[in-house]
Amino acid sequence: MNIEADYYELLEIERGADDRTIKSAYRKLAMQYHPDKNGGCTDSESKFKAISEAYECLKDPQKRAAYDRFGKDAFQNGGFGNGGGAGGGFEGFSDIFETIFGAGFGGGGQRQAARRGADLRYDMEITLEEAFHGKQTSIAVDVSARCEPCDATGAKPGTSAKTCHSCGGRGQVRAQQGFFVVERTCPACHGAGQVIADPCGSCHGEGRVDREKKLDVNIPAGVDEGTRIRLSGEGEAGARGAPPGDLYIFLHVKRHPIFEREGTTLFCRAPISFTTAALGGCITVPGLDKVEHEIRIPAGIQSGKQIRQRGAGMPVLQGRGEGDMVVEIEVETPTRLSARQKELLEQFRDTETGEECPASSGFFSKLKTMWDDLTD
Numbered sequence: 001m002n003i004e005a006d007y008y009e010l011l012e013i014e015r016g017a018d019d020r021t022i023k024s025a026y027r028k029l030a031m032q033y034h035p036d037k038n039g040g041c042t043d044s045e046s047k048f049k050a051i052s053e054a055y056e057c058l059k060d061p062q063k064r065a066a067y068d069r070f071g072k073d074a075f076q077n078g079g080f081g082n083g084g085g086a087g088g089g090f091e092g093f094s095d096i097f098e099t100i101f102g103a104g105f106g107g108g109g110q111r112q113a114a115r116r117g118a119d120l121r122y123d124m125e126i127t128l129e130e131a132f133h134g135k136q137t138s139i140a141v142d143v144s145a146r147c148e149p150c151d152a153t154g155a156k157p158g159t160s161a162k163t164c165h166s167c168g169g170r171g172q173v174r175a176q177q178g179f180f181v182v183e184r185t186c187p188a189c190h191g192a193g194q195v196i197a198d199p200c201g202s203c204h205g206e207g208r209v210d211r212e213k214k215l216d217v218n219i220p221a222g223v224d225e226g227t228r229i230r231l232s233g234e235g236e237a238g239a240r241g242a243p244p245g246d247l248y249i250f251l252h253v254k255r256h257p258i259f260e261r262e263g264t265t266l267f268c269r270a271p272i273s274f275t276t277a278a279l280g281g282c283i284t285v286p287g288l289d290k291v292e293h294e295i296r297i298p299a300g301i302q303s304g305k306q307i308r309q310r311g312a313g314m315p316v317l318q319g320r321g322e323g324d325m326v327v328e329i330e331v332e333t334p335t336r337l338s339a340r341q342k343e344l345l346e347q348f349r350d351t352e353t354g355e356e357c358p359a360s361s362g363f364f365s366k367l368k369t370m371w372d373d374l375t376d
Contacts, residue, residue, distance in 0.1 A: 007054035007067060015068070019059065026055040063180070117144070117208075117236035117245040124249055126219065128256040132288040132314060134221035141215065141247065144208040144236045150200035152241040154207040159198045161240075164189035192240065207240035217249060222317030224261070227251045259288065264314040264323025269330050270295070277301050277331040287312045287325055295327050303331045 008015050011025040029051045031037070038044035057063045122141055146152045155161050163169040167186035171193040174183050185191040199205030215234060228248050235245025253261070260267045270283055280299035284292050293309050306328050313323025337345070 005050075007058055010050055010054040011058065022055065022058050026051060026059075030055075115238060116243045117238040119245040120235040120247045122247060122249045123252060124217075125252045125254060126223075127254050128259060128261065129288055130219065131223050131251075131253050132221060134223075135219045137217050137219065139215055139217055139249075140212050141234075142210065143213050143234075143247075144206075145211050145213060146237045146241075146244075147200060147203035147207050147209050149202045150207065152207040152237070154200055154203060154205040154240045155196050156198040156200050161192075161194035161196050164193055164195050167193065169193040207242075208237040215247070219251070220318060222264070222315040222319075223251050223253075224263075224317070225251070225253045227317070261314060264316055266313045266323065266325045267328065268325070269328045271330045271332045272297060272301075274331055274333060277329070285309075285325070285327055288314075289322075293325065297329070301329055301331070303329060305329045 008017070011022065011029065013021055013025045017025075030048065033044045033048040033051060057067050120141065120143060122139060124137075124139065126135070147154075150157055153161065164171075164186060166188035167173050171186055171189065171191040172183045173186050174181055186193075189195050196205045200207075203209050213234070215231060217229065217231070219229070228250055231247040231249065233244045234247035237244045258268050266288065268285065270285060272281075272283060276283075276297055278300065280301070281297050283295050283297060285295055286292050287309075289312060291312070293312050295307055295309065297307075306326050309325040309327065311322050312325035315322050334341075
């Protein structure tokens with residue numbers, strides 16, 4: 001076994017092996033090459049150390065990720081070979097991990113940056129008319145806001161935070177972990193690098209207090225279901241003066257009794273009498289734009305026919321122009337007829353030749369032909 005071989009080759013596993021496979025392979029080989037079982041053989045001892053080195057790397061997801069990307073170069077300059085002491089090249093090792101996992105992992109000697117406040121969500125319901133025209137409104141939200149008495153420092157007025165003795169103000173502490181020296185967030189100051197001996201009575205050291213905040217919101221014309229409005233800096237305040245988060249307002253549009261919406265297009269159904277459908281005419285449809293739109297009905301129109309009215313739909317959000325309004329015709333059959341109306345309709349039926357309704361006459365003609373073919 002070549003002790004300079006690839007870690008996966010040392011453990012005799014595939015590169016995609018899972019944690020259980022890695023552990024099982026290590027146990028098997030460690031038992032085989034353990035010095036106590038080989039009479040102090042120096043070759044077996046070297047192989048055992050190489051296997052242990054490979055296992056220590058591959059069992060840790062972050063170390064394994066670094067090795068998969070950089071190979072053993074990830075652990076140069078004493079980061080691995082010399083036992084991972086605090087000196088002798090640890091900075092190079094931490095730089096590799098910062099490249100992969102971002103700043104804040106490993107060394108660097110800087111205290112953890114103040115954590116930004118949390119973002120908040122507010123759900124608002126509006127009508128379709130309000131979505132069409134837009135609106136100005138006010139909302140009240142419960143948030144953690146900046147503590148004024150202590151100026152968000154968390155310390156009692158007249159006092160200040162002190163440097164953390166556990167980490168010396170770095171916000172991180174080092175600990176030996178096997179072959180590695182690992183830096184972790186300081187448990188005493190939680191990465192802030194400072195501790196508050198005499199906390200503010202209003203915020204109890206947090207630098208922020210819960211209160212109700214009233215905000216003015218501008219809803220632009222053309223918003224749709226799920227449109228998100230971002231109010232920068234109006235979310236939760238960060239602890240001890242850290243930047244605040246944002247407030248996101250999610251809009252929900254109420255169902256309209258007449259109109260349905262698809263993008264910038266408005267749809268509605270317009271029932272018309274069968275005489276208007278047969279003879280043609282005009283109907284008036286009031287739009288959300290507060291204009292009465294005259295819809296011309298061509299003679300002989302059928303149910304389901306759609307008539308488009310240009311520019312009568314929803315406005316384009318943060319743009320120019322408007323969509324269309326589409327009116328779907330629904331021919332209504334009368335259910336209450338006077339005696340005179342029935343008489344007139346009977347007279348009309350007596351004059352029908354089949355050419356007045358070509359679809360129905362054609363359908364029954366096809367049925368007759370099919371029946372004749374079946375009975376021959």
